[in-house]
Amino acid sequence: MIKKVTSRRAFLKKMAAASAMTAAASFFPGIVFAAEQITNAESFGDLKWNKAPCRFCGVGCGVLIGMENNKAVAVKGDPNSSVNKGLCCVKGYHQTICMYAEDRLTKPLVKKNGTYVETSMEEALDLVASKMKETIELHGKDAVAMYTSGQSTIPEGYVASKFMKGAIGTNNLDCNARLCMASAVTGFLTSFGADEPMGCYDDIDEADVFITWGNNMAEMHPVLFSRLLDRRLNDSSVKIVDLTTRTTRTSTASDKVMYFNPQTDLAIANAICYEIIENNWVHENKSV
Numbered sequence: 001m002i003k004k005v006t007s008r009r010a011f012l013k014k015m016a017a018a019s020a021m022t023a024a025a026s027f028f029p030g031i032v033f034a035a036e037q038i039t040n041a042e043s044f045g046d047l048k049w050n051k052a053p054c055r056f057c058g059v060g061c062g063v064l065i066g067m068e069n070n071k072a073v074a075v076k077g078d079p080n081s082s083v084n085k086g087l088c089c090v091k092g093y094h095q096t097i098c099m100y101a102e103d104r105l106t107k108p109l110v111k112k113n114g115t116y117v118e119t120s121m122e123e124a125l126d127l128v129a130s131k132m133k134e135t136i137e138l139h140g141k142d143a144v145a146m147y148t149s150g151q152s153t154i155p156e157g158y159v160a161s162k163f164m165k166g167a168i169g170t171n172n173l174d175c176n177a178r179l180c181m182a183s184a185v186t187g188f189l190t191s192f193g194a195d196e197p198m199g200c201y202d203d204i205d206e207a208d209v210f211i212t213w214g215n216n217m218a219e220m221h222p223v224l225f226s227r228l229l230d231r232r233l234n235d236s237s238v239k240i241v242d243l244t245t246r247t248t249r250t251s252t253a254s255d256k257v258m259y260f261n262p263q264t265d266l267a268i269a270n271a272i273c274y275e276i277i278e279n280n281w282v283h284e285n286k287s288v
Helices: 008-020 034-044 095-099 121-139 154-168 176-192 201-205 222-233 249-253 265-278
Strands: 048-053 062-068 071-077 109-112 115-118 146-148 173-175 209-213 239-244 256-259
Touching: 062 095, 071 095, 109 121, 146 154, 154 173, 173 176, 201 222, 222 239, 222 249, 239 249
Parallel strands: 146 173, 209 239, 239 256
Antiparallel strands: 048 062, 062 071, 109 115
């Protein structure tokens, strides 16, 4: 027998309770521990908790999604995740709320007589196909292109590649993930000699000094920043230094803050390099 679907009032109450757990994180989002989440979640009733990754940023936090009658109604951090260790930020907690937001599009919109109107998926896809076909016939295959989301899955990317390169015959295919990370790839290659950062999250637990440079970590990646704060809390010698163009939550929580004018980063970097060389702080590996 199928259990009666939760009433709208009860459903909103459960999601409100889940969101309320983020109130204490208003200054430093993400600092809500797994034990607190589990205690509060007990009042949600008979929920089935499924493991999932949070996809709201690139940190890769593990979350548990509370399901009731095949509907997601609550979110909490996964205490067994080595990344966030049970923590969850405001963005992560609001995943279920975003799914049921009143302004979320649930049907395709097509502009007719200057106004967007709801239509069927079949009509929308037929319109896209006809416009692409018309453009190719008039201007050639390279007149069309596809730009995909950074949230695209590997299978979705595979299909997009087959469709554009195989079926249509054009290389005009790009993804936000490549455009977003192109500058990072260049930086990693020139700095470390490899297309990847030279470190991992576990290094946070061993470091003595953290430097955030043009990175408002407390708001952009609050779960990782909470790990920095936890590291400093357990060792008074640990320092956080923030290089920034404005006051942020990161600079507020830092031990030292250096404000600089936009586009003057290179001067600071050169000054650091000068001090390293001048004071003979360069590490030379003579075995290489």
